[in-house]
Amino acid sequence: MGNLEALKAKASLIAEKIVEAAEGKKRILILGHIDADGISSASLIARALRCIEAPYNIRILNDLTPTVLEGLKDEEYDLYILCELGGGMLRLLENYLGSRWVLIDHHQVSEEELAHPSILNAWCYGFDGGVDACAATLAYFVSSAIDHSLRSFSWLPVVAALADKQDQGERRSLVGANKVVLEAAKEAGLVSESIDLLFYGRETRAVHEALAATTTPYIQGLSGNREACFNALTAAGINLRSGDHWRTLSELTKEEKQKIVEILLPYIGGRGVDELVGYVYTLLKEDEFSPLRDAREFGTVLNACGRMGKSGLGVGLCLGDRGYSLTEAEKVLAEYRQTINRVVKLLTEDETRIIKHQLFNLIVADGLVNAEMLGSISSILSAIPKFSDKPIFLTTKTKEGGLRISARLGAAYKGEVNIGLTLRKVAEKVNGQGGGHKAAGGATLAYLEPTKLVSLIQEVLGS
Structure with a gap:
């Protein structure tokens, strides 16, 4: 397992910055991702701020883009607490928000980002962010450092880790830092486990x-x-x-x-x-x-x-x-x-939407799936036998005319593709944003025709 004590020490430092802002009557905005982990993470921080009677606003977003950051900069909050949003965007965060932010995240990012004083990331402490520690587990350590009574919320990271498909231990069990929080919840009489x-x-x-x-x-x-x-x-x-x-x-x-x-x-x-x-x-x-x-x-x-x-x-x-x-x-x-x-029925039956490549499957969901639903659908498709032997890339055209990608490793895939790194490299080639974990990730790009995207993915995987 990773270095839990070092992780907790960094969580305490992040907590100190939050408490300092609260005690200084600063305006605080909590930002969370729209999935269960992001909602849970943001809620844990909100609960901690309630405990110390600090006012805050909370907002849940599908994506953090330069356009969104431009709007946030103009809102003039004193501290932005980012929960599972903003990984891989260090320069943009600094450009738009200066030093008025902290980030709680578990995605794969650069070494420079891992070491940043305002970032708490599981990978920095030897934990696999795709398996060992969801964002809510990290937020739990931060919130508990703000107010010890938050240990009564140790059940919530269990919910988030399971929703994030981190039950990768034997017989769908939780491992790593997630298991540490699970054990705390069991000891407190909040959670039981059985087969x-x-x-x-x-x-x-x-x-x-x-x-x-x-x-x-x-x-x-x-x-x-x-x-x-x-x-x-x-x-x-x-x-x-x-x-x-x-x-x-x-x-x-x-x-x-x-x-x-x-x-x-x-x-x-x-x-x-x-x-x-x-x-x-x-x-x-x-x-x-x-x-x-x-x-x-x-x-x-x-x-x-x-x-x-x-x-x-x-x-x-x-x-x-x-x-x-x-x-x-x-x-x-x-x-x-x-x-x-x-x-799911429509996508599995409509062969015109499916591009079968030797290395992966690309499924075009334009007009069927909005950007918010894309991650849920790609997770389900990756477990269907028709798609489970390869990585799967599900795409949809966004309301703004861009392209959103959600990718997963197929449930039966035996290769070594890293989805998060693949999407980061694909996005970098067209000035987009992408990343994630080994088994799952997402990206936002300017719109590309499916054949062009296939070529880009092939180029990255081939390298």
Whole structure:
């Protein structure tokens, strides 16, 4: 594992800068990315500022561009706290914001950026930011240094790490700094872990509905299709009702769960089974029938809020609102799932949108997927057998006329491509912004025709 004490020491220094601004009555703006990790990170910092009675504003963004930075500069905040936004943009941050910023991040960046006094990045301390430490884990160390009572929020980085697909240990477990925070949450009685099927809605949905709601992995023919799931399970002899109510996954016997695995084998193969069985993390302070009780499900709700333009609901959930925010977030989640199922079906069936290269797959989602939803869709596509053997690059034309790329390593890919570095190099060739982790990343460029982008990616991968 990396140097945890050095990481915590740097987190304390970042915390000191935040507290100094708060005590000086400075204007503070928290900026977070729209995914679950960014929303969780920003919320942890917001909670810490509440604890010391410091006013702040919070804003969730899909991307940090020079245009956005130009606008921020004119808003004249005294301190900008960037959460999972701005990695790889050191010169731009300095040019637009001077020294009025701190950055909490876990993406791969240059050595110069890692060593910067205003940046807390997992890679600087020997942690793989794609596996060992999400941004919320880093924000947790910062917020705990601001106010020790924030240890009661150790459950939130667990949610964020799972949503960020960092459950890369044995049987989908958390590792590295994420595991350190998990252990703190377990000791505090906030989280429990056990081995089970990883269906969405294990404790809250009828078994066939839970199977239909599962999108990681995406099960072609079943995901999004409750009738097909019902028919497959009943044909195999699974009793879906107990008296007058539908049974949930948590009510099934071990033998029944094993039978479900056998049912799914023809759909997903052996590799897919690894995605369906593993550690589940239960948030013990959430109501038993709440969609937030399963930590992975909580992360999905946050992603839905961010991707569907309702990030304020996600922040509300992270800060403890179980009234309005939860009611509205459940509606957003239903729409999010419908959108995903519709788009994934269209993209997998429309061969005119798919460019199959020897080294990768490029899928053009213009007119189907907006920039905010791109990351969620690319993650699902990367686990579908049709695309899982290569890196996948999903693109869409933005409202401003630019190009947004979200890329993932295929779930069954055995090569050595580093997605984050690949996108950084591709973006640099056309004066864009790109980066990420080994297995996932994103980029924003001026618009390129698909054939031109294929040539650029091929050039980078070939080198």
